[in-house]
Amino acid sequence: MVATPIQQKYEIKDIGLAPIGKQRIEWAGREMPVLRQIKERYSIEKPFAGIRISACCHVTTETANLAIALKAGGADAVLIASNPLSTQDDVAACLVADYGIPVYAIKGEDNETYHRHVQIALDHKPNIIIDDGCDVVATLVKERQYQLSDIIGTTEETTTGIVRLQAMLRDGVLTFPAMNVNDAETKHFFDNRYGTGQSTLDGVIRATNILLAGKTLVVAGYGWCGKGVAMRARGLGANVIVTEINAVRAIEAAMDGFRVMPMGEAAKEGDIFVTVTGNKHVIRGEHFDVMKDGAIVCNSGHFDIEIDLEALRAKASEVKTVRNFTEQYNLSTGKAIVVIGEGRLVNLAAAEGHPSAVMDMSFANQALGAEYLVKNKGQLAPGIYSIPYEVDQEIARIKLKAMGISLDSLTEDQLTYINSWTSGT
Numbered sequence: 001m002v003a004t005p006i007q008q009k010y011e012i013k014d015i016g017l018a019p020i021g022k023q024r025i026e027w028a029g030r031e032m033p034v035l036r037q038i039k040e041r042y043s044i045e046k047p048f049a050g051i052r053i054s055a056c057c058h059v060t061t062e063t064a065n066l067a068i069a070l071k072a073g074g075a076d077a078v079l080i081a082s083n084p085l086s087t088q089d090d091v092a093a094c095l096v097a098d099y100g101i102p103v104y105a106i107k108g109e110d111n112e113t114y115h116r117h118v119q120i121a122l123d124h125k126p127n128i129i130i131d132d133g134c135d136v137v138a139t140l141v142k143e144r145q146y147q148l149s150d151i152i153g154t155t156e157e158t159t160t161g162i163v164r165l166q167a168m169l170r171d172g173v174l175t176f177p178a179m180n181v182n183d184a185e186t187k188h189f190f191d192n193r194y195g196t197g198q199s200t201l202d203g204v205i206r207a208t209n210i211l212l213a214g215k216t217l218v219v220a221g222y223g224w225c226g227k228g229v230a231m232r233a234r235g236l237g238a239n240v241i242v243t244e245i246n247a248v249r250a251i252e253a254a255m256d257g258f259r260v261m262p263m264g265e266a267a268k269e270g271d272i273f274v275t276v277t278g279n280k281h282v283i284r285g286e287h288f289d290v291m292k293d294g295a296i297v298c299n300s301g302h303f304d305i306e307i308d309l310e311a312l313r314a315k316a317s318e319v320k321t322v323r324n325f326t327e328q329y330n331l332s333t334g335k336a337i338v339v340i341g342e343g344r345l346v347n348l349a350a351a352e353g354h355p356s357a358v359m360d361m362s363f364a365n366q367a368l369g370a371e372y373l374v375k376n377k378g379q380l381a382p383g384i385y386s387i388p389y390e391v392d393q394e395i396a397r398i399k400l401k402a403m404g405i406s407l408d409s410l411t412e413d414q415l416t417y418i419n420s421w422t423s424g425t
């Protein structure tokens with residue numbers, strides 16, 4: 001194990017990459033008008049003056065724009081990666097070199113380093129945690145109860161993180177407020193659906209350069225992410241099959257025009273498989289056994305557990321890298337299965353994650369959620385809080401304006417009508 005001297009202010013691949021990172025962060029910023037407006041206000045109002053923030057997010061050009069906004073608001077912020085394979089090393093370098101934000105993240109770091117960085121985020125003694133998947137909060141609660149008095153609250157980015165916070169609440173161990181960023185409409189409607197839809201296929205295509213038209217693509221899970229992946233894959237000409245465990249979602253998929261069947265059957269038909277369930281071992285040994293030779297498997301859901309890679313490894317006589325982030329498992333049966341991005345989020349491992357235009361709204365929710373916690377310090381009981389409706393609407397209004405789209409507004413007469421029960425039909 002490599003000891004990290006506590007005085008070391010960052011752990012990144014190469015500080016020399018900063019100029020490339022700067023250019024790319026600024027490019028992303030062009031598509032982030034909501035966050036830009038928030039940053040401008042923060043630089044005047046300084047809502048985070050004296051506040052220590054530990055952020056655990058994918059270290060991308062979009063996260064960089066969030067970190068810069070928090071710093072403009074006076075935060076003493078550190079950033080760690082929320083996935084061992086998602087870091088953009090040039091972005092990490094720029095944040096350290098040009099903005100003085102300590103970053104602990106290297107693309108391809110091993111699991112031990114990833115968890116050591118979680119500890120470093122906690123060494124920062126955060127008042128606010130910005131989490132993506134709940135790893136920092138879970139470690140705080142499991143291992144560092146003595147730091148709870150420093151905590152004002154946490155904000156959580158993703159579906160699986162919310163599922164974990166709900167489990168903590170049920171077990172009575174969530175002793176501070178948590179802002180549910182994922183469930184804001186301006187987050188999951190766009191990020192989970194259109195973001196995952198586009199960036200997942202971007203990852204598959206960059207990794208394999210495969211033609212999707214005419215291929216059979218199996219999407220496991222028809223939640224917000226699954227809907228996006230299925231919709232965009234169809235747009236590229238793939239025949240899409242959906243697998244589900246939830247009856248309502250399965251009807252939705254069927255009525256959206258997709259074939260729905262259990263993975264045991266879909267496994268025989270698919271050329272490409274994408275898991276987006278947040279669940280464990282959705283593709284496992286029995287499925288690999290019946291897949292076609294050359295089937296491509298990847299995950300865009302949670303961490304690296306949706307595909308049972310251990311089972312696949314046990315069947316393989318050889319594993320070889322065939323392209324960047326792409327490994328071919330040659331099975332003893334003579335068949336090959338291709339895995340992208342080690343079963344980790346394909347959109348962030350093999351591509352750049354969601355485009356900035358959707359992350360603009362997700363991270364506006366993060367920034368405003370964190371600000372809400374600070375403003376209401378000491379007044380919120382432990383629990384999971386929605387982003388206030390007015391905040392969600394305001395983010396949508398700014399975004400719409402930046403997109404050059406105008407809304408209708410209610411007439412006095414309409415307002416009276418929709419608020420009345422006496423006017424009849």
Ligand code: NAD
Pocket residue numbers: 158159160161188191192196220221222223224225226243244245246249276277278279282300301302345346347354
């Ligand atoms: P969701 O809850 O809306 O959808 C998940 C769906 O998977 C549900 O419909 C559920 O019934 C289904 N499911 C669960 N177990 C299954 C199984 N064994 N087989 C088939 N279906 C199963 O969640 P979501 O918002 O779509 O998020 C899905 C996952 O993606 C989460 O882990 C989330 O954190 C992650 N996520 C990833 C990205 C990304 O950038 N790649 C973006 C947003 C969310």
Ligand code: SAH
Pocket residue numbers: 057058059060061062063082083132133157158159160191195301302303304345348352353354355359362
């Ligand atoms: N840390 C876990 C949790 C899932 S990450 C893991 O790595 O498996 C899923 C989250 O990544 C989404 O909620 C989305 O908001 C975020 N994300 C997607 N593209 C991103 C980008 N370009 N920059 C930062 N975060 C991004």
